[in-house]
Amino acid sequence: MPNSEREFLRVIDRHFPNHAPGLLLGRGDDCAILDPGGPLCVSTDVFVEDVHFRRAYFSPADIGHKALAAAASDLAGMAARPLGFALSLVLPDDAGDMFLDEMLGGMAELSRAIDLPLVGGDLSRGRVLTLDVAVFGAPGPTGRLLKRCTAKPGDALLLVGDIGLARAGLLELEHWGRRDAKRWPGAVAAHLRPTPRIAEGLALAAIETPEGPAVSGLMDVSDGLVRDLPRFLGGFGAELTLARKDLPQEVNAFFTAHSQDPVEAAVLGGEDYALLACADARSAPAVLAELPQTRVIGRVSPEPGLRLNGGQVLRPGFDHFAKPGPG
Amino acid sequence: MPNSEREFLRVIDRHFPNHAPGLLLGRGDDCAILDPGGPLCVSTDVFVEDVHFRRAYFSPADIGHKALAAAASDLAGMAARPLGFALSLVLPDDAGDMFLDEMLGGMAELSRAIDLPLVGGDLSRGRVLTLDVAVFGAPGPTGRLLKRCTAKPGDALLLVGDIGLARAGLLELEHWGRRDAKRWPGAVAAHLRPTPRIAEGLALAAIETPEGPAVSGLMDVSDGLVRDLPRFLGGFGAELTLARKDLPQEVNAFFTAHSQDPVEAAVLGGEDYALLACADARSAPAVLAELPQTRVIGRVSPEPGLRLNGGQVLRPGFDHFAKPGPG
Numbered sequence: 001m002p003n004s005e006r007e008f009l010r011v012i013d014r015h016f017p018n019h020a021p022g023l024l025l026g027r028g029d030d031c032a033i034l035d036p037g038g039p040l041c042v043s044t045d046v047f048v049e050d051v052h053f054r055r056a057y058f059s060p061a062d063i064g065h066k067a068l069a070a071a072a073s074d075l076a077g078m079a080a081r082p083l084g085f086a087l088s089l090v091l092p093d094d095a096g097d098m099f100l101d102e103m104l105g106g107m108a109e110l111s112r113a114i115d116l117p118l119v120g121g122d123l124s125r126g127r128v129l130t131l132d133v134a135v136f137g138a139p140g141p142t143g144r145l146l147k148r149c150t151a152k153p154g155d156a157l158l159l160v161g162d163i164g165l166a167r168a169g170l171l172e173l174e175h176w177g178r179r180d181a182k183r184w185p186g187a188v189a190a191h192l193r194p195t196p197r198i199a200e201g202l203a204l205a206a207i208e209t210p211e212g213p214a215v216s217g218l219m220d221v222s223d224g225l226v227r228d229l230p231r232f233l234g235g236f237g238a239e240l241t242l243a244r245k246d247l248p249q250e251v252n253a254f255f256t257a258h259s260q261d262p263v264e265a266a267v268l269g270g271e272d273y274a275l276l277a278c279a280d281a282r283s284a285p286a287v288l289a290e291l292p293q294t295r296v297i298g299r300v301s302p303e304p305g306l307r308l309n310g311g312q313v314l315r316p317g318f319d320h321f322a323k324p325g326p327g
Numbered sequence: 328m329p330n331s332e333r334e335f336l337r338v339i340d341r342h343f344p345n346h347a348p349g350l351l352l353g354r355g356d357d358c359a360i361l362d363p364g365g366p367l368c369v370s371t372d373v374f375v376e377d378v379h380f381r382r383a384y385f386s387p388a389d390i391g392h393k394a395l396a397a398a399a400s401d402l403a404g405m406a407a408r409p410l411g412f413a414l415s416l417v418l419p420d421d422a423g424d425m426f427l428d429e430m431l432g433g434m435a436e437l438s439r440a441i442d443l444p445l446v447g448g449d450l451s452r453g454r455v456l457t458l459d460v461a462v463f464g465a466p467g468p469t470g471r472l473l474k475r476c477t478a479k480p481g482d483a484l485l486l487v488g489d490i491g492l493a494r495a496g497l498l499e500l501e502h503w504g505r506r507d508a509k510r511w512p513g514a515v516a517a518h519l520r521p522t523p524r525i526a527e528g529l530a531l532a533a534i535e536t537p538e539g540p541a542v543s544g545l546m547d548v549s550d551g552l553v554r555d556l557p558r559f560l561g562g563f564g565a566e567l568t569l570a571r572k573d574l575p576q577e578v579n580a581f582f583t584a585h586s587q588d589p590v591e592a593a594v595l596g597g598e599d600y601a602l603l604a605c606a607d608a609r610s611a612p613a614v615l616a617e618l619p620q621t622r623v624i625g626r627v628s629p630e631p632g633l634r635l636n637g638g639q640v641l642r643p644g645f646d647h648f649a650k651p652g653p654g
Contacts, residue, residue: 024366029475030404030546031368031464039351040367041358042446044461046415048453077357088373088415088459119369122459126375132415132449132459134371137358148356219357 008123011101015108020117022083022138032119034083034136041080041137041145045071049129057178060099061106062192063131068107070222071133072116072196073273077220079146079205080137082198084119085111087133090126114198140202146218146277149234153302155216156284157238158294160200161274163225164247164266165190168254186250194273196220200291204277207290214283214290221276224269225297226313229306232276237305240267240298240313267308335450338428342435347444349410349465359446361410361463368407368464368472372398376456384505387426388433389519390458395434397549398460399443399523400600404547406473406532407464409525411446412438414460417453441525467529469540473604476561477544480629483611484565485542485621487527488601490552491574491593492517495581513577521600523547527618531604534617541610541617548603551596552624553640556633559603564632567594567625567640594635 009027018026025033034040047067049055058066068085075082087107091100111118116135139145151157169191172181181188197220207214221228229238242263244252255262278300279287287294306313336354345353352360361367374394376382385393395412402409414434418427438445443462466472478484496518499508508515524547534541548555556565569590571579582589605627606614614621633640 025474030401031370031407031462033405033472034367034369035365036363036367038362040361040363040463042361042411042413042461042463043358044413044415044447044449044459046417046449046451046457046459048417048451051417051451051453074357078360080358084369086369086371086461088371088461090373090375090378090455090457120371122371122373124373124375124378126378126455126457128417128453128455128457130373130417130453130455130457132371132373134369134413134415134461135358136367136369145360147352 005123011104015104016111016118023117023119027120036083036138038138041075041078042134043071043074044132044134047131057173058192060102064103064107065110065193067131067133068110069194069196071135072114072198073220073222075135075137076197076201076275077218079140079144079201079218081140081202082114082116083136083138084117085133085135086119087121087131090124090128090130092127092129095129114196140205142205144205144213146205146215148217148219148232150217151233151236151278151300153236153300155278155280155300156296157298157300158277158279158287159274159297160294161197161272162190162248163269163272163274164251166194166271167265167269168251184250184254186248187254194271196273197275200275203291207287209283209286214286215277215279217278219276221272221274225267226306233300235304237301237303238298239301240306240308242297246295267313332450338431342431343438343445350444350446354447363410363465365465368402368405369461370398370401371459371461373459384500385519387429391430391434392437392520394458394460395437396521396523398462399441399525400547400549402462402464403524403528403602404545406467406471406528406545408467408529409441409443410463410465411444412460412462413446414448414458417451417455417457419454419456422456441523467532469532471532471540473532473542473545475544475546475559478560478563478605478627480563480627482605482607482627483623484625484627485604485606485614486601486624487621488524488599489517489575490596490599490601491578493521493598494592494596495578511577511581513575514581521598523600524602527602530618534614536610536613541613542604542606544605546603548599548601552594553633555603560627562631564628564630565625566628567633567635569624573622594640
């Protein structure tokens with residue numbers, strides 16, 4: 001742990017440049033000044049030790065990466081272009097200088113990869129390692145931001161990214177710890193190092209058909225599809241059509257080995273950081289053509305409720321309140 | 328503690344309206360969307376139990392108030408007009424529904440008073456009650472934001488607000504607890520319920536002289552004058568001229584009763600949330616005329632270092648790192 005705020009700021013400056021396009025004033029004053037040039041998206045995401053992560057199997061760099069990834073995913077979910085982020089950090093005494101350096105290093109690496117500069121923040125000591133990340137974004141070249149609750153019955157539901165993989169990784173890491181969690185490297189990586197789908201969000205907003213923009217609504221799936229879908233549908237329901245062939249091989253193998261249905265486990269998921277979009281039935285093919293990693297996973301239905309492959313899904317997904325232990 | 332996120336959001340909605348001018352999209356999507364219409368100020372401030380406050384003498388409403396006040400003071404320190412704030416809240420299991428309701432109530436009351444709507448945030452359970460507040464602001468009617476490090480030798484240093492009072496309150500509350508801290512009500516209130524000086528910041532930016540704006544630089548004094556002044560002066564120093572008559576009566580009485588020099592204690596201060604401004608010597612009278620609560624507390628000197636009434640001040644002020652215990 002650094003001995004003074006000045007020392008901490010030196011570590012910060014070593015990892016994060018203090019200038020960026022769209023940043024009128026960087027760190028070091030009462031506030032940073034951004035120049036969004038129009039509407040500004042803001043979101044915050046808090047990442048708490050032993051609730052969202054464990055130091056037993058998260059490396060310091062993983063912690064830094066994931067705290068930023070989870071927050072940045074909310075920008076992806078609006079099809080926003082990253083402008084900057086602020087980090088409020090609560091550091092316990094046992095987080096030494098090397099720990100801090102590695103944690104900020106992991107965060108800085110992702111920050112560069114997605115062009116999301118650190119513009120400010122706050123620091124406190126405290127008993128529990130806590131990272132709160134506020135992200136700021138602006139519309140991309142299209143000028144459009146994509147919201148939830150725009151879906152209409154008959155719309156196609158589209159997914160970009162994997163579901164269930166991070167959940168498998170969490171279960172594996174909780175059971176075996178990091179050293180022995182070797183059987184499912186993709187699942188473990190999905191849990192420790194999720195990718196915020198910034199580029200895909202911007203790409204989805206940019207797809208045009210002769211009738212106009214192809215995608216009408218977007219959100220990021222962070223609490224599991226079963227829990228996030230009702231938030232997306234705004235009173236309507238959905239008929240989901242998902243088979244094992246739509247899932248990553250590790251999801252099928254992991255949940256089969258644990259006597260769970262992989263498709264059910266995947267829609268419960270959690271921390272997937274996938275993107276969920278809707279498009280009217282005529283526009284969906286344009287999306288699949290322009291962003292081939294997109295999959296159609298179902299259709300919006302007029303009645304509320306979620307049906308999976310003709311059956312009923314009732315169990316709630318992921319709730320940081322309802323569930324003990326991290327994940 | 329609420330049983331579900333939905334229940335928590337209901338409590339939030341009861342306390343905070345979800346619409347405001349300049350808010351294009353309120354809570355409930357991946358991000359909120361602000362419409363700053365130009366540059367946007369952002370700052371975050373984290374408020375951690377047993378580091379920044381103790382539940383032993385902070386009421387739940389005090390906690391909500393002060394977490395927001397400390398963050399909003401950074402907007403005041405740029406002369407920014409409030410646009411909105413986001414709250415990331417980590418709630419321990421022993422923070423019950425009534426506690427949460429009162430805490431949000433105290434926050435909502437200040438939010439209304441300074442016209443700073445809640446636009447989003449995040450919630451987690453966790454072992455340590457932690458509130459991280461991100462604030463967003465825009466230039467006021469003048470279009471000017473006031474930064475640090477603009478002072479020139481010879482400039483007058485101006486203060487709006489009291490110094491030392493919150494520090495006396497902290498010492499009293501730490502020693503006596505809330506029930507018995509009756510001797511210094513002003514000091515106790517300054518510690519528990521500081522006022523972010525939003526209106527004064529905007530007023531300072533608006534004062535004009537025939538040569539142009541009177542005030543050239545501004546910051547909020549949150550870590551004590553001795554600590555914050557060097558950050559304001561950008562390499563220059565200051566000759567401070569402060570007498571007991573410039574201090575609140577309770578500051579004089581409290582520190583005299585504790586065998587400390589009140590003026591020294593006041594410049595060390597901490598959590599004052601006063602505003603520190605600079606103006607060239609010819610413009611200073613215009614500031615005093617238009618904002619009579621302003622006091623001249625000294626002058627910028629060409630050499631670094633702070634001199635108090637002709638002597639040397641060397642001791643650092645307030646550092647959340649260097650100092651055990653809350654405050």
